[in-house]
Amino acid sequence: MFKRSEQDKRPPVQIFVDGVAVAARQGDTVSAALLASSCDARRSTAVSGAPRLPYCMMGVCFDCLVTIDGVGNRQGCLVPVAEGMQIEIQKGKREIGR
Amino acid sequence: MSGEYDVAVVGGGLLGSAIAWGLGRLGKKVAVLDEGDITKRASRANFALVWVQSKGLGMPAYTVWTVQASQAWGRLASELKQQTGLDVSLQQNGGFHLTLGEDEFGQRTELVTRMHNQTGAADYRMEMLSASEVKKSLPLIGPEVSGGSYCPLDGHVNSLRTFRAFHTGFRAFGIDYLPERPVSAISKSSGEFRLTTPKGELRAAKIVLAAGNANQTLAPMVGLYAPMGPTRGQIVVTERTMPFLPHPLTTIRQTDEGTVMIGDSKEDELDDRALKHSISAVMTDRAQRMFPHLSRLNVVRSWAGIRVMPQDGFPIYDQSETHPGAFVACCHSGVTLASNHAFEIARMVAEGALEPELVGAFSASRFGGAGAANDSGY
Numbered sequence: 393m394f395k396r397s398e399q400d401k402r403p404p405v406q407i408f409v410d411g412v413a414v415a416a417r418q419g420d421t422v423s424a425a426l427l428a429s430s431c432d433a434r435r436s437t438a439v440s441g442a443p444r445l446p447y448c449m450m451g452v453c454f455d456c457l458v459t460i461d462g463v464g465n466r467q468g469c470l471v472p473v474a475e476g477m478q479i480e481i482q483k484g485k486r487e488i489g490r
Numbered sequence: 491m492s493g494e495y496d497v498a499v500v501g502g503g504l505l506g507s508a509i510a511w512g513l514g515r516l517g518k519k520v521a522v523l524d525e526g527d528i529t530k531r532a533s534r535a536n537f538a539l540v541w542v543q544s545k546g547l548g549m550p551a552y553t554v555w556t557v558q559a560s561q562a563w564g565r566l567a568s569e570l571k572q573q574t575g576l577d578v579s580l581q582q583n584g585g586f587h588l589t590l591g592e593d594e595f596g597q598r599t600e601l602v603t604r605m606h607n608q609t610g611a612a613d614y615r616m617e618m619l620s621a622s623e624v625k626k627s628l629p630l631i632g633p634e635v636s637g638g639s640y641c642p643l644d645g646h647v648n649s650l651r652t653f654r655a656f657h658t659g660f661r662a663f664g665i666d667y668l669p670e671r672p673v674s675a676i677s678k679s680s681g682e683f684r685l686t687t688p689k690g691e692l693r694a695a696k697i698v699l700a701a702g703n704a705n706q707t708l709a710p711m712v713g714l715y716a717p718m719g720p721t722r723g724q725i726v727v728t729e730r731t732m733p734f735l736p737h738p739l740t741t742i743r744q745t746d747e748g749t750v751m752i753g754d755s756k757e758d759e760l761d762d763r764a765l766k767h768s769i770s771a772v773m774t775d776r777a778q779r780m781f782p783h784l785s786r787l788n789v790v791r792s793w794a795g796i797r798v799m800p801q802d803g804f805p806i807y808d809q810s811e812t813h814p815g816a817f818v819a820c821c822h823s824g825v826t827l828a829s830n831h832a833f834e835i836a837r838m839v840a841e842g843a844l845e846p847e848l849v850g851a852f853s854a855s856r857f858g859g860a861g862a863a864n865d866s867g868y
Contacts, residue, residue, distance in 0.1 A: 438730040439747045465729055465788065485748045486731045488630070489783045 394428050407477040409433075414479075422468035422479060423449060423456040431481075438485040458482050464490045495521045495666075497839060498685055498694035500673050500708060503533040504649070504824040505831060506700035507656040512836025514663030515569075521666045521692060523673055523685065530762055532702045533824065535723045535795025537753050538649035538745075539738055540582060540826050543616045543641035544601060549804050550610035551851035555830065557612040560643045562829035567647070570655040573662055578652045579746035585644025586624065587740040588635050588780050595636040602639055616641040630734055632782040646738040648746055649825050668692075673701075676711040678813050683712075696815040698839055702798045705820050713812030715854040716820050717801040720760060724769050724794045725753035726777075728787040735781070742777050750784065752777045762794045798822055807835060807852045809844050817844070818854070 402417040409431045416425035423446035426433035434443040435457055446456035449469045456468040461478050464486035468479075499510040502524030510522045542560050546553035560582065567580040589595040599618050605611070620637045627640075660667050671687035676697065678684070685692045699708045699716070709716040730748030738744075741754035754776070755769045770792055778785045798820060800806050805821035817839055821827055838844050844853075 463786075464731075484732070486729060486787070488732050488734045489786065 393433075396428055405473050405475050407473050407475075407479055409479045410481060411478075416473040418473075420473045421449070422458060422460060422466075422471045422473055422477070424469075425473050426458070426468065426479070433481060435481055436483045441484060459490065462490055494682070495519050495692070495694040497521075497696045497698060498523060498683065498692055499698045499700055500685070501699070501701035501704070502667060502669065503531050503700070503702060504536065504653055504656075504828060505533075505702070505819060505821065506698070507653060507660075508824070508828040508831035509698055509700055509819060509836050509839065510665055511656045511659050511663070512832035513840055514660065514665045515832070516836060516840045518840055519664070521668055521694065522660070523671045523687060523692065524667065524669045525672045526670045529672075530703070530720075530796045532720075532796060532798045533649075533653065534793070535725065535762075535797045536649050536825050537723075537725065537743070537751065538646050538825055539585070539740070539743065540580070540645040540647055541585065541740070541823065542614045542643040542826075543585065543587065543639060544605065544740075545823075546611055547601070547605055547608065548802075549851060550608055550612075552804050553608075553611040553614065555805070555849070555852075556823075556826060557614055557643060558834075559827045559830040560645070562833055563645070563647070566829040566832055570652070570659065574655045574658040576651055576655040576658065578655055579648040580645065581647070581738070581746075582643070582645030583737060584627075584640060584642040585646070585738045585740070586619075586628065586638045586640050588624065588628075588631065588638040590634050590776065590779055591636055595638075598637075598639050614641055614643050627737060628735070630781050630783060632779055634779045644738065646743050647825065652825070652828065672704075673708060676708065676816075678712070678816075683813075683816065696839060696842075697817070698835075699816070699818040700820075702820070703796070705818055709818050712816035713810040714808055714816060714818045715857065716806055716808075716818050717854065717857055718806075718820055719758070719799050719801060720796045721799045722755075722757045722759040722762060722794055723753060723797050724755045724765060724773065724792065725751060726770055726774055726789055726792040727751050728784070729790050731787055734783070739780075741773070742780065749790070750777075750787065756797075760796060762796050765792055765794055798824075801857060805852050806854050807844055807849045808854045815842070 405416045414429045444455045447453045451470045458468040459480035459482045460466040496518040498521045499506045500523050502522045513520045673685045675686040683697045703720045705716040728750040735744040808818050810816040
């Protein structure tokens with residue numbers, strides 16, 4: 393969806409999106425890494441199931457909700473990526489106990 | 491403002507809205523006089539239960555009235571759906587009151603026994619269940635749950651959508667909803683009532699006072715009596731989660747859209763602008779001990795609201811002897827009783843008289859002008 397700038401020389405960080413390895417950059421938020429990847433990062437909303445992507449990128453709109461390392465409903469735009477992080481695109485409501 | 495109405499309903503909360511909708515349904519020309527958005531609305535503190543169990547100790551007639559309301563709710567939900575297209579998500583598959591520890595289980599068992607022993611009360615089949623029996627219906631309960639009481643008539647509803655459906659129904663029935671009109675005086679002349687508001691006078695053949703705690707001030711203007719004391723309740727709401735709670739509890743329920751509501755506080759306090767975190771902490775702690783997985787959920791909203799509490803906890807429905815055509819309605823359970831208000835109270839107001847066999851027990855004459863103890867189960 394987005395193309396990274398060639399001048400961006402930050403070191404790579406490997407994360408996993410639904411089990412698939414994705415190259416992020418140090419300092420990316422989870423949402424930025426998802427938007428820059430070739431993944432289909434669309435979540436579906438909790439009530440109507442409508443597709444959504446990260447929108448405000450500053451912690452306000454909650455449209456970036458995602459499951460990170462087994463914890464649901466995290467705001468991807470507020471969480472920096474870390475090596476080996478497991479991301480799951482969240483479909484619908486947060487699961488019980490996750 | 492002027493104009494003639496068959497009935498003016500004073501109060502546009504859930505109670506007034508249900509009665510007004512019911513009157514509109516019968517073809518009456520109705521005005522609803524409401525205050526503004528910032529008024530202390532009891533409806534704001536509702537918990538959306540359509541609840542039967544443990545109600546009516548000390549007044550058998552209240553068990554009969556409550557069971558009737560529970561049974562009429564399906565008809566109300568389907569009429570609202572048909573009229574407005576809005577599904578109020580009524581669910582009536584039985585509800586629980588869970589206990590933590592043996593002391594609470596013992597106290598609840600005693601209450602259930604007292605309810606069963608009350609003569610003249612409707613048998614609403616409330617029974618005590620052990621923790622292992624509860625677990626069959628609510629598999630996610632924690633180890634501290636000692637059991638609980640169950641009543642098959644209990645349920646819950648989407649109360650916000652119910653409120654919206656009533657107001658949508660107002661338009662279909664041609665009911666005039668008039669906000670920002672607190673009533674400061676009521677008089678009767680030439681056979682009609684005149685209500686004074688900041689936006690002018692309104693005239694109506696009959697009036698129904700459904701103004702929550704303000705009924706205390708309004709009722710004496712037309713020879714009625716409404717002894718009440720407001721109480722404060724707090725509610726905590728979590729983010730949406732997958733369905734885990736197939737039955738509502740007295741203190742916890744999961745809405746049709748996935749949020750979890752926690753709310754069992756009651757205080758003699760009148761300020762609804764601030765929350766007491768110590769109270770929210772106790773409520774959420776108890777909720778987590780009942781369902782340990784709730785501890786992972788984020789709280790997204792919490793608020794306080796002022797609720798209506800008639801002096802002895804039971805509803806007041808009365809008609810004025812000095813001012814015929816003036817009625818008063820007060821109750822704590824505006825959601826549970828909405829069906830009775832829409833169908834029965836509205837019908838009796840339209841016909842001009844409350845029926846003693848149906849609501850005679852709820853006349854304010856029971857107070858005898860003096861104070862009464864609250865032993866209603868709230």
